[in-house]
Amino acid sequence: MHESVQSVAMIGLGRLGAPIAACLAAGGFRVVGVDLKRETVEAINRRRPPVFEPGLEAMLGRVDDRLTATDDLAGAIRQTDASFVLVPTPSETDGSFSLDYVLAACEEIGEALRDLDRWHLVTIVSTVMPGDTSGAIQHTLERTSGKTCGEGFGLCYSPEFVALGTVIRDYLNPDMLLIGESDPRSGRTLASIYKAVVETDPPVSRMSFVNAEIAKISVNAYVTAKITFANTLAGICERVPGADVDAVTQAIGLDSRIGRKYLKGGIGYGGPCFPRDNAALAHVARAAGAIADFPETVDAVNRQQVDRMTAQALAVIPPQSKIAILGLSYKPQSDVVDESQPVMLAERLAQAGHTVRAFDPAATPANKGYTLCDTQDACLLDAHAVVLATPWPGMAEAVIEQANQKPTIIIDPWRVLIEQTMPAGTTYLPGGRHVVLGDKKTDRIAAVAPPPDDLAAAG
Numbered sequence: 001m002h003e004s005v006q007s008v009a010m011i012g013l014g015r016l017g018a019p020i021a022a023c024l025a026a027g028g029f030r031v032v033g034v035d036l037k038r039e040t041v042e043a044i045n046r047r048r049p050p051v052f053e054p055g056l057e058a059m060l061g062r063v064d065d066r067l068t069a070t071d072d073l074a075g076a077i078r079q080t081d082a083s084f085v086l087v088p089t090p091s092e093t094d095g096s097f098s099l100d101y102v103l104a105a106c107e108e109i110g111e112a113l114r115d116l117d118r119w120h121l122v123t124i125v126s127t128v129m130p131g132d133t134s135g136a137i138q139h140t141l142e143r144t145s146g147k148t149c150g151e152g153f154g155l156c157y158s159p160e161f162v163a164l165g166t167v168i169r170d171y172l173n174p175d176m177l178l179i180g181e182s183d184p185r186s187g188r189t190l191a192s193i194y195k196a197v198v199e200t201d202p203p204v205s206r207m208s209f210v211n212a213e214i215a216k217i218s219v220n221a222y223v224t225a226k227i228t229f230a231n232t233l234a235g236i237c238e239r240v241p242g243a244d245v246d247a248v249t250q251a252i253g254l255d256s257r258i259g260r261k262y263l264k265g266g267i268g269y270g271g272p273c274f275p276r277d278n279a280a281l282a283h284v285a286r287a288a289g290a291i292a293d294f295p296e297t298v299d300a301v302n303r304q305q306v307d308r309m310t311a312q313a314l315a316v317i318p319p320q321s322k323i324a325i326l327g328l329s330y331k332p333q334s335d336v337v338d339e340s341q342p343v344m345l346a347e348r349l350a351q352a353g354h355t356v357r358a359f360d361p362a363a364t365p366a367n368k369g370y371t372l373c374d375t376q377d378a379c380l381l382d383a384h385a386v387v388l389a390t391p392w393p394g395m396a397e398a399v400i401e402q403a404n405q406k407p408t409i410i411i412d413p414w415r416v417l418i419e420q421t422m423p424a425g426t427t428y429l430p431g432g433r434h435v436v437l438g439d440k441k442t443d444r445i446a447a448v449a450p451p452p453d454d455l456a457a458a459g
């Protein structure tokens with residue numbers, strides 16, 4: 001079914017590596033997980049999630065004795081038929097991705113391959129820059145193993161398209177499998193490993209390393225352009241009488257050339273991947289002497305979304321108010337605050353002279369200028385205004401309860417409360433909608449980013 005591969009090594013048991021190792025083991029492979037961190041190795045061996053990822057604990061409960069973890073990378077290679085490298089590739093200041101961790105892992109893999117008397121497939125899953133797999137990665141493996149890539153061992157580049165919070169679901173139900181391969185045997189073997197584990201029958205795109213490398217960052221660059229288009233529409237709809245971004249995006253999403261996914265106008269995209277992939281594509285373009293304006297513009301317009309949200313809030317919140325920010329992670333069901341728009345918004349509102357308190361069920365950012373609360377109730381206490389920045393389950397209800405107790409300004413960039421009847425005295429400001437100040441019919445008193453003059457006249 002999957003050629004002769006029965007056992008695999010997962011090198012790097014982080015946010016992606018741990019859940020994917022669990023999926024491979026639950027799917028029938030014998031998996032040896034490798035990580036430098038002792039606490040991660042111990043957690044896996046005790047079947048405890050080393051990272052925050054919904055569903056991981058349950059998946060670890062299904063691996064029986066097929067998953068073990070160790071810090072002995074060479075030993076893991078010797079015991080297995082194939083290995084996956086899923087270590088960090090942090091961004092450099094020029095937008096490119098560092099290969100330091102990948103090359104350190106490849107040095108050890110290559111040394112282990114030197115004495116191995118059978119073929120072994122190495123797959124790089126970490127996101128790398130175009131040219132890296134056939135360049136430094138392949139050279140390192142060949143140098144340290146003394147073997148020729150495509151003969152003594154196989155090499156693939158196969159990045160993942162999973163999103164944090166849904167890693168397991170996305171891994172088991174991929175839209176496609178992207179495989180850059182050194183030779184047909186390597187690509188075929190990797191495809192057979194995936195096919196043995198995934199729950200669907202996705203198309204497999206097999207190609208050269210460089211095309212797979214460009215394709216990976218292009219998917220994120222394209223999807224972020226789509227989100228940014230929705231945010232641009234949201235900004236327009238906020239200022240055009242009667243306009244509603246959701247009505248517009250729902251309609252245009254029905255055009256099959258556009259599609260409905262990732263078309264929600266909100267607070268801008270953040271996280272460990274989306275923001276950096278535009279910077280990487282821009283770097284690739286500049287280095288090749290091609291035009292870099294498109295990814296640079298998407299990135300710049302995304303950063304403007306924090307300006308848009310800050311201006312909206314400042315237009316309706318009286319000076320020196322107490323503001324509660326609910327949700328700080330870049331999206332619900334995640335503890336990640338890399339490039340988090342809610343964190344940026346909290347900082348900006350604090351800089352504007354407001355007393356800002358924030359709460360998140362999982363994320364604990366190093367806060368600048370605002371107070372991080374241990375509980376949602378402490379965050380909401382006495383707040384004049386609430387921003388539902390990253391709406392985790394249960395937060396919307398708490399906001400309504402707060403507004404029932406005292407007049408509250410509610411800022412709702414994702415419109416999770418749009419269907420609710422607001423308690424009397426509430427100022428409700430949904431992102432992406434034009435709302436008239438003092439609308440008696442709906443009892444929603446709101447303004448959507450009005451120019452200051454309009455606000456003064458209305459007040």
Ligand SMILES: NC(=O)c1ccc[n+]([C@@H]2O[C@H](COP(=O)([O-])OP(=O)(O)OC[C@H]3O[C@@H](n4cnc5c(N)ncnc54)[C@H](O)[C@@H]3O)[C@@H](O)[C@H]2O)c1
Pocket residue numbers: 011012013014015016017034035036037040073086087088089101104105125126127128160161162163164272273
């Ligand atoms: N997080 C995502 O949503 C996502 C999605 C797609 C692709 N990626 C890519 O996947 C890669 C990994 O991302 P992540 O979020 O899982 O990173 P992470 O930092 O959560 O995990 C990486 C793990 O690798 C371990 N490690 C580092 N060097 C090692 C070595 N030599 N041997 C063994 N273990 C080692 C670290 O201790 C850590 O536990 C990156 O290239 C990232 O761009 C991430």
Ligand SMILES: O=c1ccn([C@@H]2O[C@H](COP(=O)(O)OP(=O)(O)O[C@H]3O[C@H](CO)[C@@H](O)[C@H](O)[C@H]3O)[C@@H](O)[C@H]2O)c(=O)[nH]1
Pocket residue numbers: 160161162163164165220227261262263264265266267268269270271272273274330331
């Ligand atoms: O319609 C939408 C959809 C998402 N977002 C925002 O986009 C960001 C990213 O969301 P999501 O895709 O759910 O999470 P990530 O974990 O960042 O996953 C992205 O980045 C990964 C790393 O490259 C890829 O593997 C995934 O395919 C890609 O979706 C978040 O800030 C969301 O709030 C929007 O603003 N509007």
